[in-house]
Amino acid sequence: MSDREEFLAWVDGDLAQAERAMMNGDDGPRRAIWSTGERVSALGAWRNAVGRAALVDAFEVLAASFSDCTEWSFDLISYDVAGDMAYTVGYERMTASIDGSPRTFTLRATQVYRREGDGWKVVHRHADAA
Template sequence: MTQVDAFLEELRPRWQHAYQALCNGDVEPWAAIWSTRDPVSLFGAAGSASGHEEVRRVQSWVAGRFAGLVDEKQELVAAGASGDLAYTVAFEHKTVYAEGGGEPVTYTLRTTHVFRREDGEWRIVHRHGDFPPSREDFPVTSGPDTV
């Protein structure tokens, strides 16, 4: 088993549980997979933060915006691990009920996570999540195969 495979095998069950809890409005499992040792940072789709305490405040705010998970899928694009550092790059597809009720909302985030192994357990030290740009918003009109 490669180091990347071992990292993903250890991470997936904890991640799945924590992410589903967050989308159901429970921040505790999500916060538990984050490091409490600075530096910790977040570039979020709804806000950014630096430092454990500030990141935790934003996490709590985000959890409060969710009222229930309908469906979610993690589409892993890339992952790596070396020593006590690892990363993932993924698309997060989800359908959730937002605060205030109404119809469920479906959206996708593209995310990058950086992990640090602390006391034998992988912890998130950075998350960057944003909405993929639409083709209409993209300023480049040609791709590498048209150059």
């Protein structure tokens, strides 16, 4: 399997599962796919965070808001792998409840990844409403 094929398998597997879990109120899987280093950042549709502690706090707040995810999909527009770095650009489409109110929405999401000792990890995310 090539580096690109391995990366896409991870995106379609672990990453997708973590995002679905987050939309169901469980931030544990998302924490697991993010780097534990301090050089992490998220510029989110609802909240920004720089550094691991701020990121974990943001995940906890977001997870408390989300529940009842009935759909999550990622329409990949572009990606590349260059050694131990990779990126994705695409649309996240989901139906979930936010603070108890069902909503369907789409986010434009760009993420940067680094291959670490235990596999691919997210190091940066930027997402906003499409």
